[in-house]
Amino acid sequence: MRLLSVAAHPPALLAADRRRLGDFQLRLLAPQDVPLVLALREEVLAGLADPDLYVREDDEEAFVRAHIGADPTSSGETIGVFDGSRLAAYAMLGLPSPDHPDNLGRVLARGRDAANIASCMVRPGYRGRGLQRTLLAARFSLAQAHGKVVCVAMVSLHNHASRHNLLREGMRIAWVGQLGGLRRQLLAIDLARPWDFDEENLRLVDPLDWERQRSLTAQGWWGISEMEGRGPDKLVFARHQPATPAVPT
Ligand SMILES: CC(C)(COP(=O)(O)OP(=O)(O)OC[C@H]1O[C@@H](n2cnc3c(N)ncnc32)[C@H](O)[C@@H]1OP(=O)(O)O)[C@@H](O)C(=O)NCCC(=O)NCCS
Numbered sequence: 001m002r003l004l005s006v007a008a009h010p011p012a013l014l015a016a017d018r019r020r021l022g023d024f025q026l027r028l029l030a031p032q033d034v035p036l037v038l039a040l041r042e043e044v045l046a047g048l049a050d051p052d053l054y055v056r057e058d059d060e061e062a063f064v065r066a067h068i069g070a071d072p073t074s075s076g077e078t079i080g081v082f083d084g085s086r087l088a089a090y091a092m093l094g095l096p097s098p099d100h101p102d103n104l105g106r107v108l109a110r111g112r113d114a115a116n117i118a119s120c121m122v123r124p125g126y127r128g129r130g131l132q133r134t135l136l137a138a139r140f141s142l143a144q145a146h147g148k149v150v151c152v153a154m155v156s157l158h159n160h161a162s163r164h165n166l167l168r169e170g171m172r173i174a175w176v177g178q179l180g181g182l183r184r185q186l187l188a189i190d191l192a193r194p195w196d197f198d199e200e201n202l203r204l205v206d207p208l209d210w211e212r213q214r215s216l217t218a219q220g221w222w223g224i225s226e227m228e229g230r231g232p233d234k235l236v237f238a239r240h241q242p243a244t245p246a247v248p249t
Pocket of ligand 1: 044054128164
């Protein structure tokens, strides 16, 4: 049995590996790229193994435009990974205002400091090279450049690959509940000040056991890693330790 996903903090950069970005170009997307993102989303959404993994937006184009800086009301940026002229992957950072209903940081009472780790999709032929993790680290930097130190992502309980990647980059399951009628986990990271956990006292939980995870997070337990080797993989929960107030000098 071994603990997985115990990430370094601040998140460790991935080992340099030509398979990851060697042949790709990375750039922030602009309004003229909206059709490329819509086409990639269409391909990925059509091929999902389980529709709960990622739910289509009511207005796909408005969602993409909002995260690409295409409208005056938009609040986000999108990083694109290109293989020549082909969009291989994209990752969005949402920058809603502190009180905006879309600001996921509000659940942790950190709306003012928070950016949303929004949608990330990798075209099927480009998976398995760690692009989601690479783009996660890039979005942490982008969030910090926007003055945001807390990043929050929303994940379906069925999206094991995505949750695995977020945990490996140092994010923790801080909240479990219903958002927009869907059962979701919120994973968060504070890039300025790592959270502490009581790692002496752990609870192992089935990744799909929504009720148990919801009850634990409501009592101050957070999901800190995955554990392999006990039948199906388990999520490891530990008590979140409140930050010790700084001692005035
Ligand atoms: C989720 C997604 C972005 C990941 O793409 P990717 O960066 O190519 O992911 P990789 O294949 O490199 O990474 C997969 C990792 O997840 C792990 N993984 C895969 N399936 C898993 C499972 N069922 N349980 C746990 N971990 C799993 C792999 O072992 C690998 O981990 P490792 O790097 O530690 O070995 C991609 O699958 C995708 O676009 N999915 C559809 C859209 C989506 O769900 N987006 C995320 C929510 S916004």
